[in-house]
Amino acid sequence: MRISKEHDVRRNEILDKAESLFEVKGYNKTTVNDILREVNIAKGTFYYYFKSKEEVLDAVIDRYLEIALERAEDVKKRTDLAPAEKLIQVILGLRMGEPNSGVIEELHSPENALMHQKSIAGVVLRLTPIMKEIVNEGIATGDFTTPFPEETIKIMLTAGFTLTDEGMFSFTQEERQRLIQALFYSFETLLGAKKGSFDIGFERIN
């Protein structure tokens, strides 16, 4: 039996199922055949929409990044938040290392190394410009002072993204909270922000 659908509908079906499979079994262990079974299509159909399994991964990550970027843009525009608070919001919006939230980070490392790497690269490349504008605001208002605004952002994004990845490092609840505290404290320090301006309550990270 043959079911024909609109291009974008089918494409998104594939993306949705692939995404959840990647989350559950990891990218490596997810077979193209797994995806076919889930979406109920034939091999040919899959390769009609994507030219490789990796391209599906790219598309999945892209979709996630698009959402994150939009959220970040919204936060940037707000006038009721101080620059520091905006940065906190943007970072929390990434929901780094939190299972079942976005696309990223499940299971043990070998399965998801590629997904992890592509995610970091994407986040750093695309989120840095927006965050840089926020930091510049902060510099203009005198909230921040730093000789390396852009580099500071990149450092904090990579470190945060990698260290909170449960597939790479494991920690107790306390270690995790302490790490997150340290990350925000470091951001604050490197930006030369007022002490305490990057403090977040525990409720916000769990």
Next chain:
Amino acid sequence: MRISKEHDVRRNEILDKAESLFEVKGYNKTTVNDILREVNIAKGTFYYYFKSKEEVLDAVIDRYLEIALERAEDVKKRTDLAPAEKLIQVILGLRMGEPNSGVIEELHSPENALMHQKSIAGVVLRLTPIMKEIVNEGIATGDFTTPFPEETIKIMLTAGFTLTDEGMFSFTQEERQRLIQALFYSFETLLGAKKGSFDIGFERIN
């Protein structure tokens, strides 16, 4: 024709050739058959020494880490260096992101994602304890002040390792130098060290 060798000799032969293949073609694209051809052994021999291709990768990385750790221990012991200078030495000893130096970082990302991830995890896990001792020295002498010594080390290691990976990000010569400056500046700042104590001459990074 059949050539028999001592266990460790053969094992290291495999490791050596695998390592250079990983560097040249990347881990993913390097076939077990490639390794066999290079070492001139049969499949059975390979799997007599290693139970999987991934185990070879682990062994290669482990060898690299062993060397880095030894260097770090040596630096730690020295009495002619200030803590800050010791940390610089340890980090430069990693030769992060430098092609053809250690095992790590060649080519484009997808091929080496796993290698990269395992390297970071290994470096962070095994190097942090040693660097922590050095930082503690610095705290004792009053050179450093920080509420998060261990976390600071981890942040700087992951950021440095990832951002200088030419397989993930590309930069011009100037961008690269500026990034490295920023990394050392950040380390200095987060450790609360005296300004300029982490300054390095350009000669030392090229």
Next chain:
DNA sequence: AATTTCAGACCGACCGTCGGTCTATTTATT
């Protein structure tokens, strides 16, 4: 209104490659 044409969605058999297994055989050790 009936028929032809066309494009794009879809199908699944097939292929080459690759990591890994199995068992036989040779070499070293005692």
Next chain:
DNA sequence: AATAAATAGACCGACGGTCGGTCTGAAATT
């Protein structure tokens, strides 16, 4: 001679990807 260690390479199954072709609905032609 017996045993263990090392080597060999034919073989296997799974996987990503290809290819030739089919189905369907809508536009164009008659």
